[in-house]
Amino acid sequence: MDREEAYDQSGRALALSAMCNMVFAGENGNVVGVALADLMSTYLRSHRIPGDPKGEREMREAMLVSWTDTVRDLVLLYDKSLGGTQ
Secondary structure, three states, rough: OOOOHHHHHHHHHHHHHHHHHHOOOOHHHHHEEEEEEEHHHHHHHHHOOOOOHHHHHHHHHHHHHHHHHHHHHHHHHHHHHHOOOO
16 A cells, blocks of 8 residues: 555545544443444454465454554543543
């Protein structure tokens, strides 16, 4: 992926995130958590390695770990920008 594609994808991702924030506005955190878990399972299920179920499970596990690390980094970033302490 080149710089222009990365910029485009970043913008699209932020726009989708903003739309989801509007959809989830006012919802209980537990409800949002379940919705996000369901969306993440859909995302992981869409990544397939035909004929290699073990490799597929390993790839999905690696993607989940990477996603979790990204979420942690974003929480720290947003907390810091809001003056929070963590």
